[in-house]
Amino acid sequence: MKNYQSWGCYPKVDSNKQEVYHVYPDSFSFPESDKTDADAPSFLAYAQGRSYGDVCMNQDGILLDTQHLDHFIQYDKEKGILRCEAGVTFENILQLIIPHNWFLPVTPGTKYISVGGAIANDVHGKNHHKAGTFGRYVQKLELLRSNGERLICSPSENTELFNATIGGLGLTGLINWVEFSLKKIPGNKIEQETLRFNNLNEFFKLSDDSDKDWEYTVAWIDCLANGDDLGRGLFMRGNHCESKKKYKFKSSKLSVPFNVPGFLLNKYTVNAFNNVYFKRPVKQYAKINFDPFFYPLDAIAHWNRLYGKKGFMQYQCVIPKQHRETAIHEMLSIISASGQGSFLSVLKEFGDIKSPGLLSFPRQGTTLALDFPNRGKKTLELLDNLDAITLKYNGSVYPAKDARMSPQAFAQYYPNWNEFEKYIDPHFSSDFKRRVSGK
Amino acid sequence: MSNILILGATSAIAKQTTRLFAADEHNLYLVARNEEKLSSIKQDMLVRGATDVHYESLDIADDKQHEDLIQRATEAMGSIDTVLIAYGTLGDQKQCEENYKNTLDELQTNCLSVISLLTLLANQLEQQKSGTIAVISSPSGDRGRQSNYIYGTAKGALTIFLQGLRNRLAKSKVHVVTIKPGFVDTPMTRDFKKGLLWVGPEVISEGIYKAIKKKKETVYLPFFWRYIMLIIKLIPEKLFKHLSL
16 A cells, blocks of 8 residues: 655545545546536545645545656657656656756756646746746646546646646646656756855845856755854855766665654754754865755655654745845744754745746745644644744745645735636645635 | 567556666567557657557467467567566455366466467577567465465466576577566555565566576566575475465
8 A cells, every 4th residue: 555645744644544546548537426426525636745735635535646647758859848647757757858968947856756746836946046937848738627628738728727737736637748848958967066154144145146147046044043143054056067977877775764753853953963064064166966966855765754753844935035134034033942943944045937827836035945843733833923924024835835824824825816716626626725725 | 779579568567677678779569458558658668769669459368369469579570589578467366266267367367378478489589599588477486375376376387487498498599587576566466565575666677677688597576585485485394384474
């Protein structure tokens, strides 16, 4: 039995009770009886389960497992256009395209996600300031609706449904296949610079200065540092560059084989880790493989088990540019005071490139992403306090990483929801949808 | 570039193995029952680099079709250099115990039909004095156990047939590989409770690909099954018959 959890393992799902259908190319059809019955269980696609919270969960309904939708369909090596089924992962794609000096136009921090998931969450990466979100590169997709219709959606065909599906959290139907454009690269290496910054102002300055000449920028911050050290961290920026050697793919060797007891991850151990990580000698300039640059955590399989049985929650928000200093400062202050932060804290400036997605998360401003081990009420309260700040400054929170935002907060973050609802497939739903919309 | 015949091409293990061969730019001839699946696999293999891909849908367990099948595959590709036999069923042991008819079906699919194919293929490759025959057998054939000795009987017989064939074809420079995968997480084993010893089909396919390239004789996949089975084979029968394995 496959374990149909989300990446944060919170909220917990009873896998034995979860009903699952396997989807195969071309031959899948929705069960006849479910179409007419209003109380029929709902559907939701599930691929890699890398969403952190409940956007990939459908406990009252049926999950459509897309692991068998793993075929490439067409690849134009000259123009850099790939068509593949929705269950194909970014890892599969990189293995195919890297030898021809193509790259993903946009990639998040893990390659173990499906293309369908990348569209449903309209993922972003370290090049958001230059490239926007993944959805911008989708040229066409086939959507299978629960009434049996197979609709080709593109920026020029079924446009509204296309825009709703980009970042549509899988609610507009089952994405069957996708066609998207790739990005030409000079080689499989990255020239990377790592710079230390001592506070938030230094970060913003570094980021603004790097935006023009560096394709990829991101910062790690020490979220437990306080006082004069508040907002200290390491700024990383990189560009693609040539390499003499062919890249050899290796499967990850390290794995966390079981859940680590929760007490090992406390403010003392995390503080010690962050201190060492910040002060470690860093090479300012390095030429490294693309894999450790984009996917450092992929080197450790099942790293989510470090957070123990109770799992963890992630909080990722974006704060509009004009409020960034004040808001991020306020957030880091309360996180540091709570002592609950962890070692995976990321800060990045989003650019102003708009996505076609009706419900897309990224918008211009500063995004902050942090992991919190699940300590129950204490953690939920802290995240509510962070939401209060995001709401006050008119920011937003990323559904792909959320497991707890309130319907009120969601309504303010996503004013397009009412418009979006028109495009939801009547027989598709998710735990996230029911939680934030109340139906 | 060589010509590869894959029998049971839609199985999870065969599909992953074929992908590795596709990237090396070979000609492929794929056979399985489900035509729709074969057509998506064909596209996938072409994208991954296969030079040419043919397929046909057929019930391979039906041995009356074998001669024509091998003729068609040979004509389509020019010759057969490598063959991978990867089809099979994990029948219901209980049903087999109740009815010999079920046992016969199991033996036909997992053993006799394979021997029929191997008889034809062996003669062809022997004449051409080159080639590789790779067949998926099973560690279950190493010792009979109450939980699945029908499947074990089929695979055990197959393993011995392959041993003999290897011995016979050695002088014709035709290589025979016996593949024994342990617990693999595939649609065939969907309903099993998965533990530590389970691996994904991509782990097995990597092993098959290497075994064919490096001309191994018998491979257990992953390697540790060789030792697990060694221990299982060493237990004295007097004790073994009381174990519930």
